[in-house]
Amino acid sequence: MYILEYASGLRAAAWDDVWTGPAREGAAEDISIRWRLEGTDGTARGTIGWPEYPKRVPSTLDYTTRSLGNAWQQPRWNEVWFPDAFAGPMAELLCALEEGAQPQTSGRENLGTMALVDACYRSVREHRAVELKEFNL
Numbered sequence: 087m088y089i090l091e092y093a094s095g096l097r098a099a100a101w102d103d104v105w106t107g108p109a110r111e112g113a114a115e116d117i118s119i120r121w122r123l124e125g126t127d128g129t130a131r132g133t134i135g136w137p138e139y140p141k142r143v144p145s146t147l148d149y150t151t152r153s154l155g156n157a158w159q160q161p162r163w164n165e166v167w168f169p170d171a172f173a174g175p176m177a178e179l180l181c182a183l184e185e186g187a188q189p190q191t192s193g194r195e196n197l198g199t200m201a202l203v204d205a206c207y208r209s210v211r212e213h214r215a216v217e218l219k220e221f222n223l
Contacts, residue, residue, distance in 0.1 A: 127153070
């Protein structure tokens with residue numbers, strides 16, 4: 087579990103419990119990825135469907151805002167995060183390689199994600215909140 091808090095008041099919390107519990111040892115499983123964003127004007131929550139791969143399970147997104155009142159919006163779609171979400175970025179990467187150009191999504195952008203992962207590990211190890219500014223990006 088991790089909680090990200092921003093100066094604007096936005097809070098994001100996620101339970102990435104994909105591989106938890108003794109499901110492989112015979113207990114009932116509850117394997118999933120659930121996420122939640124809390125802001126000053128609304129809340130969003132959802133799931134990422136890939137833990138059931140190769141079964142095609144779409145991710146979910148539900149949201150509500152103060153302007154909507156007491157109502158949740160629940161759009162749904164048939165596409166799945168994996169492998170469908172990789173088709174566009176991978177095709178663009180291959181085209182960039184063919185053309186000798188920089189891809190729109192570079193590996194450098196992933197450094198922020200890796201810093202976040204490192205911050206989570208440091209937080210667990212040191213039992214404290216960790217800020218990304220502790221890492222040189």
